[in-house]
Amino acid sequence: MPASKVVMGPDGHLIVPDNPVIPFIEGDGIGPDVWSASKLVLDAAVEHIYSGKRKIEWLEILAGEKAFNETGDWLPAESLDIAREYLVSIKGPLTTPVGGGIRSLNVALRQELDLYVCLRPVKWYKGVPSPVVHPENVNMVIFRENTEDIYAGIEFAMGTPEAEKLLHFLVNDLHAGKKIRFPETSAFGIKPVSKEGSERLIRAAIKYALEHNLPSVTIVHKGNIMKYTEGAFKLWGYALAEREFGDKVYTWGQWENARKTQGEDAANARLKRAESQGKLIIKDVIADNFLQQILLSPGDYSVVATLNLNGDYISDAAAASVGGIGIAPGANINYITGHAVFEATHGTAPRFANTNTMNPSSLLLSGVMMLEYLGWTEAAECIEEALATTIKRKRVTIDFYNLMHDATLLKTSEFAQEIIKNLV
Numbered sequence: 001m002p003a004s005k006v007v008m009g010p011d012g013h014l015i016v017p018d019n020p021v022i023p024f025i026e027g028d029g030i031g032p033d034v035w036s037a038s039k040l041v042l043d044a045a046v047e048h049i050y051s052g053k054r055k056i057e058w059l060e061i062l063a064g065e066k067a068f069n070e071t072g073d074w075l076p077a078e079s080l081d082i083a084r085e086y087l088v089s090i091k092g093p094l095t096t097p098v099g100g101g102i103r104s105l106n107v108a109l110r111q112e113l114d115l116y117v118c119l120r121p122v123k124w125y126k127g128v129p130s131p132v133v134h135p136e137n138v139n140m141v142i143f144r145e146n147t148e149d150i151y152a153g154i155e156f157a158m159g160t161p162e163a164e165k166l167l168h169f170l171v172n173d174l175h176a177g178k179k180i181r182f183p184e185t186s187a188f189g190i191k192p193v194s195k196e197g198s199e200r201l202i203r204a205a206i207k208y209a210l211e212h213n214l215p216s217v218t219i220v221h222k223g224n225i226m227k228y229t230e231g232a233f234k235l236w237g238y239a240l241a242e243r244e245f246g247d248k249v250y251t252w253g254q255w256e257n258a259r260k261t262q263g264e265d266a267a268n269a270r271l272k273r274a275e276s277q278g279k280l281i282i283k284d285v286i287a288d289n290f291l292q293q294i295l296l297s298p299g300d301y302s303v304v305a306t307l308n309l310n311g312d313y314i315s316d317a318a319a320a321s322v323g324g325i326g327i328a329p330g331a332n333i334n335y336i337t338g339h340a341v342f343e344a345t346h347g348t349a350p351r352f353a354n355t356n357t358m359n360p361s362s363l364l365l366s367g368v369m370m371l372e373y374l375g376w377t378e379a380a381e382c383i384e385e386a387l388a389t390t391i392k393r394k395r396v397t398i399d400f401y402n403l404m405h406d407a408t409l410l411k412t413s414e415f416a417q418e419i420i421k422n423l424v
């Protein structure tokens, strides 16, 4: 069958051909090592499950150092066009250009394709060394807003005419001068958080939880301090959940109303009833408290919806509790257009480039997320199981080897072969 494109169907579901063209960016530093290992396993699993009926046609696109060396451009327009045209792509880690026009290639990709969800599942695989006592209780899927917040890049350096102008506006027009402790030596950053942007993120998180039959969505925010941005994020989230998902959900906002009108016992009884009816519980936690809760009682949290900066901290902290950087996968998704870029969450670790020693699991599990996104769940599950078996047998790369007793040290490519051997 000729290869063809993944497209978004009129009903908002992807249409995936049996031979989809998937663009890939190999990545810089350790990128080529972890990508070739991941590709080997992805292809082997698809062949193993579908016996030739389905096959991915990989299409390389250039970005990062490789693109710069070949074209003089860190992110050629052609690469963006291809990623846009084929909807779903996957990438290894990219060097962040220093002093160039692009702040970060990853951020540029997210903005160009309006990839508003940064999706980070955090789950423990038996045997993975972890700093927490019960890593088996960690099983979260983090939806981090990816386009707004302090990350929008609206910043003005100290002493610039822009900073001065903004200071003037804040003092004279908005009468907020007293709130700026050292006006003459202040730099400024602006934090845009919109209703629309918050709603599409929280909607995606709720839909995901319902589709996967998960118990709760926790809105994480710092609304006690930043009332009109982070506080509004929470309120918009509750309102959206009640308005769009009706009796499929029960929110802590509803609990709070019931408490006020009927008392705490009645409110608790309602919440219990909603839980026993299998309703999705929508709750909220303040970000600083959440960072301790995921260490103390991670089992209380399932899907998490949060803003950009909180999401950055939370996803790395949560990932660390299940073995960290070498194994945490990620994706950037626009569920409306279907655009998605699946990616390793670690960087290029340039010191280890071409050593064939690093752990390919982060990129491989991003590939697993991609297979799930394409609806090829059998292949996705089979890789996850084979990876889990490989780790359980303590046949691992250097990062895990150093933290395990009696493990066997494997090269990146040998680790991939071992996973392939364990496909069932």
Ligand code: NAD
Pocket: 030, 034, 092, 093, 094, 095, 096, 106, 325, 326, 343, 344, 345, 346, 347, 348, 349, 350, 351, 358, 359, 360, 361, 362, 399
């Ligand atoms: P890094 O993630 O590249 O490396 C930090 C350390 O983590 C490494 O020294 C290594 O010990 C460990 N590590 C990383 N990946 C590993 C793997 N697969 N297996 C085992 N151990 C692994 O972070 P850094 O050194 O801060 O950044 C290096 C470059 O990567 C910078 O240019 C940075 O901007 C870029 N970066 C890119 C991405 C991305 O493309 N998504 C993310 C983070 C950093």
